[in-house]
Amino acid sequence: MNPRPADAAAIEAAAAELAAGRLVAFPTETVYGLGADAASAEAVGAIYRLKGRPPDHPLIVHVTGADQARRWAHWRDAAQRLADAFWPGPLTLILERLPGAPAWACGGQPSIGLRSPAHPVARALLQAFERLGGMGVAAPSANRFGRVSPTRAAHVIDDLGADAPLVLDGGACEVGLESTIVDLSRGRPVLLRPGGLPAARIEAVLGQPLASPDAAAPRASGTLAAHYAPRTPLELLDAGAIGQRVRVLAARGVKTVAWSRQRPDRGEGGWEPAAAEPEAYARALYDTLRRLDRAGFDRILIERPPETGEWAAAADRLHRAAVGAPALD
Ligand code: TXA
Ligand code: MG
Secondary structure (H helix, E strand, O other), rough: OOOOOOHHHHHHHHHHHOOOOEEEOOOOOOOOEEEEEEEOOOHHHHHHHHOOOOOOOOOEEEEEHHHHHHHHHHHHHHHHHHHHOOOOEEEEEEEOOOOOOHHHHHOOOEEEEEEEEEEOHHHHHHHHHHHHHOOEOOOOOOOOOOOOOOOHHHHHHHHHHHHHHEEEEEEOOOOOOEEEEOOOOOOOOOOEEOOOOOOOHHHHHHOOOOOEEEEEOOOOOOHHHOOOOOOOOOEEEEEHHHHHHHHHHOOOOOOOOEEOOOOOOOOOOOEOOOOOHHHHHHHHHHHHHHHHOOOOHHHHHHOOOOHHHHHHHHHHHHHHHHHHHHHHH
């Protein structure tokens, strides 16, 4: 049976799969990951093949905590402070890697991305794998390259089909979008990707603002302009503009669905109510994009989220989705 409910026996079986060099998809609080033994170049290579991911895109190595992280990274004071505050949780730290760290998971970078996830199934899996001698699980999001990340076990199967490895089903992800990535390897801390942990909380612990990535920042899949894309063209619009857009498109025979807080006053198309709270919105984001993408609409109209920090990660993903979606006519 796949996906398999993530009970204790299934988690032990998954840890044994990892130890045998095979892949396992598992829930984290952010999105589902496609994991392999980070210490095995062959197992990590299988992730790249299955995802269709370019080899120069580094993976995040998932660890039980700071003790495991220290074995592979130059563990700075700032890392300790952030780990104390936010691990386990939706924060990935980029640190200089030590000799002996798995270069094959790092996409040619001199650094390594490390995260200790909070989801109880992810934690139990990492701990079971550690008991078998494992030191960490390299795992990107468990989707094909460029697609929307999976937040349910069924999404993983939808994306990977018959190629899916054992998928542990731990229900819907709490956070619903990927971890926040902070690069501590190059002097000033840099926010490489907004995510489940608001940047302001990280800045409060560091006591300094996070810098924006410059041109020297590593190329990374989660930061490509066209990413997280559904197949249906989508438009980001201000709330007040959606009704008019629905009407114009309906007159041209274009079937629309609006994902917005208020039902558009021109009700010709479908309507998907959007959450008003950023956490609930993020939790629903990828599931909603996938659902609307499959519902047979010609165009998805999305109310632009507010421009404040708590909405930054959702806004970032929506902009990338709009760029990556098929061109509008
Ligand atoms: O929430 C998450 O972060 C999820 C779950 C499964 O943990 N994982 C995830 O992985 O989103 P992925 O592979 O889709 O995105 C990982 C990103 C890379 O695209 C890159 O931006 C960054 O992490 N990254 C990892 N290691 C890095 C390194 N050494 N230097 C720079 N960026 C790195
Ligand atoms: Mg991804």
